[in-house]
Amino acid sequence: MMGYLWAFLVGGVLCVIGQVLIDLTSLTPARILVLYVVSGVVLSALGLYGPLVELAGAGATVPLTGFGHLLAQGVIDAVDRMGLLGILAGGFAAAGAGVTASLICGVAAAALGHPKDQN
């Protein structure tokens, strides 16, 4: 039961940090998301994000910092398996499922949907 509470709290706080940035700075959504992903990679590399994932589960993996963590972990796995080449291959392999799912959804929605729905 505590796990759900931590997921809600940590996820909520990560979103509030983004909201404060939106309200107090002129950062655009794209810049915020870039900042989140890169921060996730850095925090994961420093060993700080792993413990947060253990505590909060989806509360830490669902926000875009979690995507950065996924990339950083993917690179570690790939470098362990294939050495130098893993530097280039690891991130894409880890990000693959989420990015591909999003892109296929985009194409499918464009094929099925109507532009007027977007207001």
Next chain:
Amino acid sequence: MKITPREYDEMNRRASPHSKLGKDCLWSFFVGGGICLVGEVLRRAYLAKGFVLSDASAMTSVTLILISAVLTSLGWYQKLAARAGAGTLVPITGFANSVVSSAIEYRSEGFVPGVGAKMFVIAGPVVVYGLAASAVWGLVYHLLRPFI
């Protein structure tokens, strides 16, 4: 008096009621936390089904992306985003929303120059700089590995 857009933004911000930030934060806390809570329910369900930890997380992301794509196509995600701000932007559902909403919006420009290219307006920079950061980390890790 000449005012630059930046100064105008600053004046606009000062003139807005102070509670705006507090209200925005509450919305994004509850909606963002709620999306993560849904994610945690899914993650535990996948774990219970026998997925290993990392696969359960990936399945959770994919499921949330699908849900976000459906809600975006119906125009509901944008309605929620108008209130929740970062609460709907920061989770992976916001990433999917940026892809799907651009894809639908630029459908009229064709599937290659419109949908194929414009889907990446927000997702592109995220993938580019995320992968770049991961490659830098990979190089550092590769160099440090003999010592750890």
